[in-house]
Amino acid sequence: MTEALGILGVGHLASYVVAGLRKAGDNRTIRLSPRNRETSEALRQTHGCEIAPDNQAVADECRVILLAVRPQHLDALLDTLTLRDDHLLISCVAGVSLDAIRQRVGPARVVRTLPLACAEVGEGVVPLFPDEATARELLSPLGRLIAFDAERAFELASMAACVNGWTYAFLDRLSEWFAGQGLSPEQARELVVHSIRGATGLAAGFPERSLRGISDSIATPGTYTRDGLDALEARDAFGAWEDACQLIKDSLDS
Template sequence: MGTIVFVGAGSMAEAMIAGIVNNEVMPAKDVFVMNKSDDERLFYMQQSYGVSLVCNERNALREAELIILATKPKDSKQVMCEIANYLHDNAAVLSVIAGVSIETIENGLGKRPIARSMPNTSATIGKSASGVSMNELVDSNLRKRILDLLSSIGIVREFEEDELHTVTALSGSGPAYVYYMVEALEEAAIAKGLSNEVARELIIQTFEGAAAMLRQTGEEPERLRKNVTSPGGTTEAGLKALENRLFKETIQHCINSAERRSRELGALS
């Protein structure tokens, strides 16, 4: 793949750039980054990852083979308006903006090969879980290159575009839910007298071990849960407390709320 330009330099752009550079997907000098006004942020990206900064928007965008839109949803229309005239006809677009549809991007940047994806910030260490949808102008060669790019930062699966709202709610936002649960477990452990360091170590290993069991054994989570749960034991007591506080219903509400917000962001863009 030739040069790529990240339009936006926020956390998602940084996560993807870190994955691309650290996994040597392409030379850092061929990865360009631009944003609207935060020069300090751009210099940080250059110093941290060795990427190139866009000094001349017109030239950088016209020479780019792939434009990665990574702005905030509320800024997407204005940004597309600002860059539309600079893109060459064959330039492809990969959007990682939550909620913004392929149709909206086509309206803003013209009919061209467009893919819409939702990675997560674990892309930084090559552990993202990404969903992607592509329009009919993405040919088989470009499709492979986009999938290879996203695979370099974790796993990627293709979806119908409407399903990306659920993917965004589940895996796009998912790391935050996990971190929030870790916060809660740490607070509970510390309240019972464990040190922060010990609690953190135990929790991380517990999450890593449970994830590895799911992947390596291929067992259903229900079966693995039951294997841990002895009748009348400590695990059963803890699970009953979660059930009594409608844990599954709360998770369902969490996903529904995030998915609904994804659709709202799309409608506002």
């Protein structure tokens, strides 16, 4: 029998996790904490979730719990929660280490993850630390699950959420340019989104090929692709992305 899932902290992350699970055909019982009543009620009506009377009721009725509160709300929640040794707590709390949570939850087992917004459609990266069978089974339908055996590697991988958000802004900028050249906004959006989807699809389909190798096989001398790539590299366009990543890493390390 499929384990029921309890969710403590019903906000955006919980919403797209629930939507992603249901889209993947996961019909398990999902019990929600009641604090964000509006969001919990929307998930109840849209995805058949149940709303528990309080946080402890979620823990009492569900062995597997997704912890999805903001870091500043974590202490207040854990101060009032009692967990058992058969509980699996899957923490989505950004920036809070495994040890820091373990010290607060007694005998419960703890793992960390951080699904992206695209988990709602079963796409993107789902980092997991450490690897654990029940968590892997639950989270795998939400995207490409990558398990890590070191927390530092997991923290680096969690930056994918930031890169994901930046990518939408980049796609918007390109879409606006194509629309400015005469395409309809709908055509421009579809053109850009599916061009990027095609690029990532090809890369995923040939994991043995280096990403630079794929680029060089397309951007051959004398092509428009090569000319545009040379212009981007001359302006260190990709260096700005590295700078943004380093900014986030420095914040995580501090």
